[in-house]
Amino acid sequence: MNNENNVLGQKHASRVSRLAIASCCLALLPWMLFFCGYLCPVPLTVGRLLISVSSPLSVIIGISALVLIKYRRPRLRGKMLAIAGIAISIASIAFYLVAVWNLNRLIYRPMDEVNACRSNMSELHASLESYAANHNGLLPAGPNWCDELLQENDELAAIFVCPYSDGKSGQSSYALNKHVAGQKLSDLPRDTVLLFETAAGWNQVGGAELVTTDNHSLITGGHCNVILARGGTPNLPSNRIHEFRWKP
Numbered sequence: 612m613n614n615e616n617n618v619l620g621q622k623h624a625s626r627v628s629r630l631a632i633a634s635c636c637l638a639l640l641p642w643m644l645f646f647c648g649y650l651c652p653v654p655l656t657v658g659r660l661l662i663s664v665s666s667p668l669s670v671i672i673g674i675s676a677l678v679l680i681k682y683r684r685p686r687l688r689g690k691m692l693a694i695a696g697i698a699i700s701i702a703s704i705a706f707y708l709v710a711v712w713n714l715n716r717l718i719y720r721p722m723d724e725v726n727a728c729r730s731n732m733s734e735l736h737a738s739l740e741s742y743a744a745n746h747n748g749l750l751p752a753g754p755n756w757c758d759e760l761l762q763e764n765d766e767l768a769a770i771f772v773c774p775y776s777d778g779k780s781g782q783s784s785y786a787l788n789k790h791v792a793g794q795k796l797s798d799l800p801r802d803t804v805l806l807f808e809t810a811a812g813w814n815q816v817g818g819a820e821l822v823t824t825d826n827h828s829l830i831t832g833g834h835c836n837v838i839l840a841r842g843g844t845p846n847l848p849s850n851r852i853h854e855f856r857w858k859p
């Protein structure tokens with residue numbers, strides 16, 4: 612709070628316009644949410660709603676603040692604050708209009724597909740457990756493992772393909788670890804790889820040499836999802852594939 616003399620020599624307290632402060636806060640709100648999103652993912656719809664509501668509101672309030680400041684000088688301050696609020700909001704709206712569809716394409720859609728891929732692998736893990744339960748605890752021996760799982764449950768056909776791969780219906784983006792083929796599931800160390808992502812094919816059995824990281828290259832620069840004996844679906848980039856437990 613500072614004081615200025617008016618023309619009559621009387622002292623009037625000057626204060627920062629509350630409208631200018633509100634304009635600036637509303638302008639920054641979507642960006643604060645955006646940075647918080649790194650710690651706690653925010654749904655895209657919430658981000659869109661905030662930018663489309665708070666930014667135009669910030670512009671309107673900022674312009675109102677500038678008008679009031681003009682007529683109530685010197686008792687009302689905050690011109691630069693109001694201008695900053697308006698500028699940030701206009702930049703936010705421009706960012707939204709120009710970039711949001713690219714962000715959607717580059718970040719959100721691939722994230723959904725990574726989750727869908729993991730979901731596929733979790734379902735395949737459940738079907739391997741079911742297969743083992745019906746075959747004295749043993750996993751498929753290898754050469755026909757996709758066909759054998761399908762024979763037990765024909766609804767699995769739709770989940771053999773990673774949504775972000777080039778695989779077509781009737782193919783599988785996943786291969787069986789050759790070191791666990793025909794083994795007793797309950798005897799395997801819980802962190803042993805059962806299935807991993809590979810180039811599209813069918814009934815593929817192999818090891819780290821068949822791994823592909825191409826299906827998920829947009830976000831992380833390339834990683835491979837695997838399913839472990841215990842059911843977890845971790846992933847690693849190509850240079851760390853050897854860190855998985857391939858041999859029981």
Ligand SMILES: [Zn+2]
Pocket residue numbers: 725728729773774775808826827836
């Ligand atoms: Zn995948």
